Amino acid sequence: MISGNVAKLALLIDADNARPSSAGPLLAEVAKYGTAHVKRAYGDWTGTRLQGWKDQLLAQSIQPVQQFAYTTGKNATDAAMIIDAMDLLYTGRFDGFCLVSSDSDFTRLAARLRESGLTVYGFGERRTPHPFVAACDKFIYTENLTPALDPPGEGDVTPTRPPDAFPTRLPVDxxxxxxxxxxxxxxxxxxxxxxxxxxxxxxxxxxxxxxxxxxxxxxxxxxxxxxxxxxxxxxxxxxxxxxxxxxxxxxx
The missing domain is CATH 3.30.420.610 (LOTUS domain-like)
Known part of the structure; x- marks a missing residue:
């Protein structure tokens, strides 16, 4: 964040690789680092797979970006999100990007944004490949944002324990x-x-x-x-x- 100013951020969500239950806590976490002037979620909204995210779009004022899957096995959503990120970068209006995905395909994008002097905050599950984690200035695991035991759903991973389930005195790590x-x-x-x-x-x-x-x-x-x-x-x-x-x- 730029000293003395509130950082202007672009929040880009790969809805295919993020849990809808994290939407509210995710935006609260983003607010710690600046103001999200752009909030977009990418995916194929014509089907039922992203129904959970559809319920969050209006509630969280997130703009859905429609991207059809052109062929099986190719992730057109990733390409659309990367193209938009570069377009936003070239406007010169942003101080940083928040990339929400557990997909390693965004590793080069994160590195490219940092090469341009912008701060990159990554958000993803613990299964996120290390190269993407390392390419960000800061990476936040979404399990830490939603510690409560959520009911299992499509694309969900095993939830973490709530904070009070941890001892106050840590075993030596x-x-x-x-x-x-x-x-x-x-x-x-x-x-x-x-x-x-x-x-x-x-x-x-x-x-x-x-x-x-x-x-x-x-x-x-x-x-x-x-x-x-x-x-x-x-x-x-x-x-x-x-x-x-x-x-x-x-x-x-």
Whole structure:
């Protein structure tokens, strides 16, 4: 997001590869990063396969883009979405794109948009291939947006547990601890303290799909506290301002 301004975003949804139950939470998540001036969902709306999405279009003010399947086994929807994305890019009106799909076909599109200096937020299920995840500035798993147990439906995957089903004290995850330690070390001052927001920025830069919600916590500070590996210091600047959180590796 551009400092001092609300980022103008284009939200493009591959309805063939996204769950309609995620529509509301998805738009709420997008609002954290800017304003979606364009909201489009791509698919063949003449059939019944996307009936769940049809119910969301008016409710969420999403524009359906009709794309017939020209032949079996070829995804014309992907091509239409990529062409529209490039057309929108060339208008120069947007600061970033939100690409909603679990399809690796959008990997090159995400990379191309970033080459033009735009921020790319990816949204998809945990089955999303890693190349697409890595091509985005930030990737959000849609299971984290809809933690409640949804009734199974066409195209749905096994839902995740609700947040309160996770323990507040995490079992040790060696990979997680290593990533946190590396980020804290990179952001630390001479006394080992690191600004939490800088730690979060480093984590996402290195691992676009990093999200505290992957581990059952809504905030990075809660996740770091739960590991018990780090000290957390909430410093109050005064004047009614919110506390600033610093962390460092726990010392013996």
């Amino acid at each position: 060696a990979m997680l601890i290593t990533r946190l330690q590396q980020a804290v070390h990179a952001a630390s001052d001479e006394d080992g303290w690191a600004h939490l927001s800088t730690v979060g920025h480093i984590l996402i830069s290195q691992h676009p799909d990093f999200d505290a919600r992957n581990y059952g916590h809504g905030k990075l500070s809660d996740l770091i506290t739960a590991t018990t590996v780090f000290e957390v210091d909430r410093r109050h600047p005064g004047d009614g301002k919110a506390p600033v959180v610093y962390v460092r590796h726990r010392r013996p």
